[in-house]
Amino acid sequence: MDPTVRLELSVDRGSPVPLYFQLSQQLEAAIEHGRLTPGSLLGNEIELAGRLGLSRPTVRQAIQSLVDKGLLVRRRGVGTQVVHSQVKRPLELSSLYDDLESAGHRPATRVLVNTVVPVSPEIAAALGVAEGSDVHRVERLRLAHGEPMAYMTNYLPLGLLDLDTRQLEATGLYRLMRAAGITLHSARQTIGARAAGATEAERLGEERGAPLLTMQRVTFDDTGRTVEFGTHTYRPDRYSFEFQLLVRS
Amino acid sequence: MDPTVRLELSVDRGSPVPLYFQLSQQLEAAIEHGRLTPGSLLGNEIELAGRLGLSRPTVRQAIQSLVDKGLLVRRRGVGTQVVHSQVKRPLELSSLYDDLESAGHRPATRVLVNTVVPVSPEIAAALGVAEGSDVHRVERLRLAHGEPMAYMTNYLPLGLLDLDTRQLEATGLYRLMRAAGITLHSARQTIGARAAGATEAERLGEERGAPLLTMQRVTFDDTGRTVEFGTHTYRPDRYSFEFQLLVRS
DNA sequence: GAGTGGTCTAGACCACTGC
């Protein structure tokens, strides 16, 4: 009647991969593949440390990272358990392109505008650049299965990034930024809805007045620079936002 | 030319509050009140530990919690800096009621349905209960400034919670669940849009065909139980989802 | 080379849970 699971775990001290990370990856894989079933107890930290030849703080660090991901729950006096919840995917700062690709949708992008323009006061405020200065302006139509799905307008400060139209059509904006050495840190998003105007209806192959899903986003890198402002519209019959939230404890 | 900030920090060893938590709260308050300005360096961990009479791991634990919140950035060989970004509010598992209240909107709730019904197959699957079993069904209209803003239908397993109509009108569902000793853990959300049907248009004081913002949510507690399934519609001219995402590193 | 954070150890005591 002991629900504690005995897993085969091992660490490689010759590897440059941190020991706690090796352990957390093995535990995550065991959960993923069902070798650690929901509700099962992990075995206490001291015994686990002894079995692996690690110190307790190292084992705790591994476990803590999975608690932060929402995969495990710790209870004082009880133990550490695998969470039951059906879906494990956490909320990430992801791009539409990545979302579509991982869903197997073969996204395509049509770059309609790729230019440098003087900013409007609103965009200047959002990007944190001086009014009247120049910024990149990119407008893209995203298609899935050949059908228009999203119309995206983005503004970026000059000098951060080469915005090559061919690259923009081959991948997503976030991927280009990461490839340019920008470390993304956080983004502020607003998701809403409105009726389509005549122009935006036509862009997405919709009727005027049709409901559109909208998203505005400002993205920051880890130095605090604003690296991107975007305002996107989606056809709600073809796209919705889906994510998992964790409670901050 | 030293950008390192010298803060007045202290810890109380007699307090039951953990030392790392005392420190992280003081640092967070210092950032909040501008005593630690964006971009400023925090001073190295060893010196900080010595100054406070703490060990380095304890200081690291305090700093790490703020890094996880997105307030600080660590760079090896450089130091720990306060992030620049304008908005600091992180994404939380929040309730509409709390959102409105903190925005000063004086939310009101009208409970239209509060009953127990046999579940449909779809709801049974979402809630993880047996088909044909009974569940709570609650329908609420949320108003702000006396105007309808959201129409919310929620299903809850029996036995978790007393669903008193008066309490439901006085506060939010999440708050009632927490008060009942349920520890919320995570939620899976889908946000989309669609045109209003005749019935839902009338509920929200809209025209048929008007764009609606929609949200479906399944909420889990820390034992893995599904504690709630909800499907909500919002008037997009009166509500939108706003949140900050952090990159998972 | 000097200084920073990243990782790791081998202990310790406490608070809470369940029997």
Place this chain on the structure above:
DNA sequence: CAGTGGTCTAGACCACTCT
């Protein structure tokens, strides 16, 4: 009461960044 996680210490060595 025994067993669990929560917190804390005082060191150590390494990898990386900047000058």
